[in-house]
Amino acid sequence: MRGNIINAVFDRMARDERVFFLTADMGINLVERIAQAYPDRFLNVGIAEQNLIGVSAGLCNAGYKPVAYTISNFLTHRCFEQIRNDIALHEYPIVLLGTSAGFDNAPLGPTHHIVDDWGAIAGIPGIDIYCPSSVPFAEPLIDRLLNAGRPAYVRIPKGEPAEPASTADIVYLPGARAHTLIATYGSPAQNALAVAAARDDVSVLVFNRLRPIEWEQIAQPLRDHETVIVVEDHFPEHGLYGALCRLCMEAGVYPRIRSLAPQGYNLTVGTSAAYYEAIYGIDVAGIEEGLRALEAAQLVRS
Amino acid sequence: MIATTANANANGARRRAIDMIFAGKASHLGTSMSLIEMLTAVYESIDVERIKRQDNARDRVIVSKGHGAAATYAVLAQFGLLDEATAATYHTNGTKLAGHVSHAVEAVEHSTGALGHGLPVATGIAIGLRSKKYTGSRAFVLLGDGELQEGSNWEALMLASHLKLSNLVVMIDNNRISSITTTSDVINMLPLAERFAGFGFEVYDVDGHDVAAIKAAIASIAAGTRPGVIVCNTVKGHGVPFAENQPIWHYRSLNKELYETAIAALAERE
Numbered sequence: 001m002r003g004n005i006i007n008a009v010f011d012r013m014a015r016d017e018r019v020f021f022l023t024a025d026m027g028i029n030l031v032e033r034i035a036q037a038y039p040d041r042f043l044n045v046g047i048a049e050q051n052l053i054g055v056s057a058g059l060c061n062a063g064y065k066p067v068a069y070t071i072s073n074f075l076t077h078r079c080f081e082q083i084r085n086d087i088a089l090h091e092y093p094i095v096l097l098g099t100s101a102g103f104d105n106a107p108l109g110p111t112h113h114i115v116d117d118w119g120a121i122a123g124i125p126g127i128d129i130y131c132p133s134s135v136p137f138a139e140p141l142i143d144r145l146l147n148a149g150r151p152a153y154v155r156i157p158k159g160e161p162a163e164p165a166s167t168a169d170i171v172y173l174p175g176a177r178a179h180t181l182i183a184t185y186g187s188p189a190q191n192a193l194a195v196a197a198a199r200d201d202v203s204v205l206v207f208n209r210l211r212p213i214e215w216e217q218i219a220q221p222l223r224d225h226e227t228v229i230v231v232e233d234h235f236p237e238h239g240l241y242g243a244l245c246r247l248c249m250e251a252g253v254y255p256r257i258r259s260l261a262p263q264g265y266n267l268t269v270g271t272s273a274a275y276y277e278a279i280y281g282i283d284v285a286g287i288e289e290g291l292r293a294l295e296a297a298q299l300v301r302s
Numbered sequence: 303m304i305a306t307t308a309n310a311n312a313n314g315a316r317r318r319a320i321d322m323i324f325a326g327k328a329s330h331l332g333t334s335m336s337l338i339e340m341l342t343a344v345y346e347s348i349d350v351e352r353i354k355r356q357d358n359a360r361d362r363v364i365v366s367k368g369h370g371a372a373a374t375y376a377v378l379a380q381f382g383l384l385d386e387a388t389a390a391t392y393h394t395n396g397t398k399l400a401g402h403v404s405h406a407v408e409a410v411e412h413s414t415g416a417l418g419h420g421l422p423v424a425t426g427i428a429i430g431l432r433s434k435k436y437t438g439s440r441a442f443v444l445l446g447d448g449e450l451q452e453g454s455n456w457e458a459l460m461l462a463s464h465l466k467l468s469n470l471v472v473m474i475d476n477n478r479i480s481s482i483t484t485t486s487d488v489i490n491m492l493p494l495a496e497r498f499a500g501f502g503f504e505v506y507d508v509d510g511h512d513v514a515a516i517k518a519a520i521a522s523i524a525a526g527t528r529p530g531v532i533v534c535n536t537v538k539g540h541g542v543p544f545a546e547n548q549p550i551w552h553y554r555s556l557n558k559e560l561y562e563t564a565i566a567a568l569a570e571r572e
Contacts, residue, residue, distance in 0.1 A: 020433070040433045051422045051457035058426020058441070061411060062434060063358050082454075085416055086423060090405060 001138040002099045002156045006030050008142040009067055009097075013038050019146060020059050024052045024070035026099065031069070049074045053082035053094075060092040065146055071105075072098030072155055076117040088124045093149040095142070101131060101157040101186050102233025102262075103273035110265040113276075114155070119238030121153045122211055129211040131155040133189040136165050137208045155210075157186040158273075163193060169209035170217045174224075176200040180291060181225035181255070183244060185210060187273060188231045188282045195287045202291070213243055215251050222248060227294055228257045231282050233273075236261040256298075260290050309513040311380050312342040313572055316541055318389065319376035320568070324561040326372075326393025328401055332551040334373035336477040336510065336536035337444065341365070341377040343516035344442050344473070350381050353409055359436040362411045362427045366420020367446040367475060368402035369552075375399055375407065383409035418452025421445060421472065425458040428470040428529075440469045440524070448480025451489055462529045463502035470529040471520060472503070476510065477538035479549050498531040510534025543567050 010033065013019045020041045021034050035042040041064075045052045049070060056066035068075070075098040076083070087094050098117065105112035118129050128150055132138035138156070145152045164171040173193070179201040182192040189206045196202045205221050207213070222228065222244075230241040236259040245257055260281045270276050277283035281290055316338045323331050344363055352360035365374045375392055378384035384407060391397035398406035402415030412423050424443035431439040445455065462470050476494060478485055486492060495505045504526050506519035516534060523530030538552075539545030542564045545554075556564065 020430075043429065045461055046457075048457035048461070050418075050454040051425070051461060054419060054422020054454065054458065055426035055429065055461070057412070058423040058428070059430045060426075061362065061423065062427050062430025064430055064433075081416055082419065082422070085413065086419055089413055 001132055001135060001160055003030060004135050004138050004160065005097060005142060005154070005156060008139055010034055010037070012142055012146060013041060016065070016146065017041070018063065018065045020064040020066045022052055022056055022066055022068045024049050024074065026070045049078040050082050053079045054086055056094045057086035057090065057092055060090070060094060065093055067095045067097060069097040069099070071112070072100050072114045072117045073112060076121055076153070080120065083121065083127070084124050087151050088126045091126060092151060094151055095145050096153040097156060098154065099156050101155045102188070103270070103276040104158040104187070106270045106272050106275060109269070110267060113266065115233060115262045116235050118153065118155050118210055119235060122238060126151060127211070128152040128209070129155070130209050131157065131186045132208050133185055133206050134161045134164050134166070136162070137167055140167055155186065159187065161190055164206050170213070171206040171208070172221050173204040173206070174221070175203040178203060178224045180227045180229060180294065181205055181221055182229050182231055182287065183207065183240060184231040185240060186233060188233050188277065191277065191282060191284045191287055192231050194284050195291070207240060210240065210243070213247065215247050218247070219251065219253070222253050222255060225255055227298070228255045229260060229287070229290055229294065230257065231260045231287055233277070233282060234261065256294070258290065258294060260286060308572070309339065309342060311346065312339045312513055313568070315342060315373065315376040315380040317565070317568055318379060319372040320542070320556070320561070320564050322372045322376060322389060322392040324556040325390065327555045328372060328393040329553050329555055330369040330372065330401065331542065331545055331554065331556065332479065332538040332548070333367060333370045333446065333475070333477070334376070335540045335542055335545065336475050336538045337367070337370040337373040338377065338540070339511045339513050340444055340473055340475060340516060340534050340536070341373060342380070343513045343520065345377060345381045346513065347517050347520045348440070350383060353383060358434070359431070359439045361439055362424065362441045364412050364414070364420040364424045364441070364443040365403045366414050366443050367417065367449055368414030370444070371399070371401055371403045374403050374410070378407070378409050417446070417449040418454040421455045422458040424470060425462045425467065428462065428467040429465065431469055432467065440471055442471045442473065444473045444475060446480070447474055447476045447478060447491070447494065448485045448488070450474070450491060451480070459498070459501050459503070466527065467529045468527050471523050472529065472531045474531065474533045475536055476533050477536045479538045479547065479552070481549070481552055483549055494533050498533070502528060504528045504530045506530065506532045508532060508534055510536035511540055541568060541571060
């Protein structure tokens, strides 16, 4: 989806002279045409993520709307204090575009596994967080963010899935018989959709936006299901699992909530995301196994 | 020994900063005293009215060593960019004038306090001003010599040099004391001027308490084609004899007796 999003940035730059694109030396065969078409509003700051954010803040001060691009893990962790002080504290409307999510960079090792990015950013007030789960949501997103005038972080998974075919921040896909709800986002959403397609008692709630999440947007699905499984390629405590647990507690709605997610860093090499998804039970087989385990537990309890 | 040419703006700001630090029971006296003439030289070199109007083509001033807040606010007040009554609330309950420079104050471009942030931001501003074709508009950033130990500064210096940002003026408050000891004891970076020259900057090495000398360097950089660095050789605690070159005055606040001693010393100098 990064291609869809960068193309949207390119199109916006043609119409909006305030948009300034920055990269920390990433985006080969993708960002060059921005550099060629808009040399005064394109900058490769080099392999220097702290500077990427600081320079973006300075451009904002001078009246630009910066879009800062690099791999998600470098974009969030290396320059955390710059994001806190130079963006969030000043409420600068900078769009942070992070490529890759979860285990997209599988064999490159744990430094490149992106399993703790948005939870870290969520620790900073005032930054909206998105993880597009499909192309139909991703394509118009840049215009929305640049119009919103707020800081935003976009975690961009690999792939170009067509489903869900929706531009909604949160997409509810109810099953015929409401029993278990799978809450998910990003790449694992495709696994959840595949599981739901084969059963009539599973609903899916796909989050394209991870912050803010308004209770009203999710109240009905969470009230209508006895069990919720949160499937994500991010640590659960400060991920969607943690967010939903808090929201349910505050609302006094108490479904059983279970997490399927990575646990800790993994030094073992896998050649694709599927390898890790299987380990952590967030692939199709793992989610199905999770459902069976929940059903068995409920039988014991009842 | 640094010879200081009298400057009414600097003298007024120094007195005000000491008053603010005493009234607010604040620390960081040493750094505020070393910064006064640097800030005075900057604001005497730029169009203050453009800042008051928040004209987008205004010159920007970033005080990266945010603990120089008392000096910053005192100089802003001296140049009519902060009203005196507000300046007097420094470091007290309910004020917007925190102990580190805050953009809650309108004339402040950027909040600082964590070191190593100001230069990247100023670099971005310089890029933005150039991209918008605001010829003659400049970005000034004031850093401490100890602050140069933060690696983010060097990311920005490399980029600024590569882009030949001749509208960027980097000013180093070279008071040679960082937090708990002398900078040369921690990481010796002397001679500073040669390091910046090696990065491709136009470098000036001046008496940091001589407003006229600093202004001359600022004017020379404006006429050049490369980004400039002015190494301002200063004395931490300058003008307050008991605090000069004493690392502890990064932390201490003034009691009434010391405050009166400081004011008496200023009066004698003036």
